[in-house]
Amino acid sequence: MSKTLFEKIIDRELPATIVYEDELCVAFRDINPGAPTHILLVPRQPMVKLSDAEPSDQALLGHLMLTAPKIAAAEGYGDAFRLVVNNGAAAGQSVFHLHLHILAGRPMKWPPG
Ligand code: AMP
Numbered sequence: 001m002s003k004t005l006f007e008k009i010i011d012r013e014l015p016a017t018i019v020y021e022d023e024l025c026v027a028f029r030d031i032n033p034g035a036p037t038h039i040l041l042v043p044r045q046p047m048v049k050l051s052d053a054e055p056s057d058q059a060l061l062g063h064l065m066l067t068a069p070k071i072a073a074a075e076g077y078g079d080a081f082r083l084v085v086n087n088g089a090a091a092g093q094s095v096f097h098l099h100l101h102i103l104a105g106r107p108m109k110w111p112p113g
Helices: 005-010 055-074
Strands: 018-021 025-029 037-043 082-084 100-104
Touching (some): 005 025, 018 055, 025 055
Antiparallel strands (some): 037 100, 082 100
8 A cells, every 4th residue: 555645754755844753653843834833743553534543542542642742842832732633534634644733822713614
């Protein structure tokens, strides 16, 4: 199977500004930021979308949720950030490799568009 865009970034085959990485995940700046800080947190292990997750993915998903606040804090926004997961094309997903959007640095409206 061909690599996803984000696998190519993880494998350094495409350029990106990587701000964090560990054995399970990689985080890099969104190319089209929707906020002063807009980072994508991506598991190294490709998963098309969140609704494909299995019970065996629980530790990985927990790791992503624990890592996102650390990345926001490192950006100076430990107390105010938004996490977004677009699940499926109709929900706005355009890259089919699970990712958390970490958005911060401006007031956030609710509900999101
Ligand atoms: P989504 O629409 O939830 O699938 O989010 C995909 C995100 O990937 C969008 O916010 C895009 O701006 C971002 N994106 C697409 N290509 C790249 C790239 N080469 N480097 C960084 N971010 C990208």
